[in-house]
Amino acid sequence: MPPAIAQAFRAAVNEAARHVGATAPNPPVGCTLLDRDGAILAVGGHHRAGTPHAEIQAINQCRERGLLDRAHTAVVTLEPCNHTGRTGPCSQALLATPVRDVWIGVRDPNPHVEGGGADHLRQHGCDVHVLHPTGPQGEIQAMCRSLLAPFAHFMRTGQPWVTVKQALDATGSMVPPAGRTTFTSAASLDLAHRLRRATDAVITTGSTIRADNPGLNVRRVTDHPERAPRVLAVCTRTGEVDAAYLQAAQDRGFAVQVCTDIAALPDMLGQAGVTWAMVEAGPQLLAEITARNLWHDWLAITAGHGGTDHYSIRVREGDVTPLHLFPELAAVKE
Numbered sequence: 001m002p003p004a005i006a007q008a009f010r011a012a013v014n015e016a017a018r019h020v021g022a023t024a025p026n027p028p029v030g031c032t033l034l035d036r037d038g039a040i041l042a043v044g045g046h047h048r049a050g051t052p053h054a055e056i057q058a059i060n061q062c063r064e065r066g067l068l069d070r071a072h073t074a075v076v077t078l079e080p081c082n083h084t085g086r087t088g089p090c091s092q093a094l095l096a097t098p099v100r101d102v103w104i105g106v107r108d109p110n111p112h113v114e115g116g117g118a119d120h121l122r123q124h125g126c127d128v129h130v131l132h133p134t135g136p137q138g139e140i141q142a143m144c145r146s147l148l149a150p151f152a153h154f155m156r157t158g159q160p161w162v163t164v165k166q167a168l169d170a171t172g173s174m175v176p177p178a179g180r181t182t183f184t185s186a187a188s189l190d191l192a193h194r195l196r197r198a199t200d201a202v203i204t205t206g207s208t209i210r211a212d213n214p215g216l217n218v219r220r221v222t223d224h225p226e227r228a229p230r231v232l233a234v235c236t237r238t239g240e241v242d243a244a245y246l247q248a249a250q251d252r253g254f255a256v257q258v259c260t261d262i263a264a265l266p267d268m269l270g271q272a273g274v275t276w277a278m279v280e281a282g283p284q285l286l287a288e289i290t291a292r293n294l295w296h297d298w299l300a301i302t303a304g305h306g307g308t309d310h311y312s313i314r315v316r317e318g319d320v321t322p323l324h325l326f327p328e329l330a331a332v333k334e
Helices: 003-019 053-063 088-095 116-124 136-157 186-198 206-212 243-251 262-273 283-291
Strands: 030-034 038-044 074-077 101-106 127-128 162-168 199-203 231-235 257-261 276-279 297-304 310-315
Touching: 003 030, 003 038, 003 136, 030 053, 030 231, 038 053, 053 074, 053 088, 074 136, 088 116, 088 206, 101 136, 101 162, 116 127, 116 186, 116 262, 136 162, 136 262, 162 186, 162 283, 186 276, 186 297, 199 206, 199 262, 199 283, 231 262, 243 257, 257 262, 262 283, 276 283
Parallel strands: 074 101, 101 127, 162 276, 162 297, 199 231, 199 276, 231 257
Antiparallel strands: 030 038, 030 074, 297 310
């Protein structure tokens, strides 16, 4: 893989990652257009469902800059679509440009359309390259797979990818000191809110609500404008949640769902179109999620000395996690 293509993939992933949390139930996708010499002409990302896809964004940028006639290579994190939904087929849009060399990070995980875009481009004269998961292309494809992991899981199962975020003190306790609601650093609090922004749902419990009255909305960073309401899933066996809290959560923009059977939680969230959910709750729910294998990756934030926290990530299956999209977590492992 030429260095210019690797650089283009990184640019496409970074652009797509800016919109994670706004595109559901569509996947986040990035596209970079290059000239024949490998210079980047434009980088586009899918912003939210119903808006132009990443390829169209990049093509439009090139057209507006008067550069479209120089476009030679398209680098796309996900196989271009070859069907018409709320927007037209991206494979057709690329064929309407001078682009005849296409690099694809990941095949479309939708079993009904996989291969359609790549095959259509090949049949109409494009050289199409799909990254390999091993060898020199493996690292770049892993970035694309991390970007797509929640959507790919959702397409396979109809259920969301579930991330557990757990904050601990130096002794491993989840209980903050008296008079405080957290013991992690300001940087970790910012990260937590960026994670909320990236996900489609927050999972908590009635006991957490009673103990902490948490907001659970995005506050320390700017949220995606005009995004669909996030789901707030409240797990409680009795089905009882304070009515005033529920109303306040709705006023904060949540679509609230109460779950009395945790085994039914993944299907309930999937039916609501949630592709990525994050758990913010106490040890009792975390124990149940662990016992039932309802989690996919687990971020532990351990308070350190001098305001520097330690991060660790566990992945239940494989080694791909959307948590690696965040710069401070890109290289973090267990």
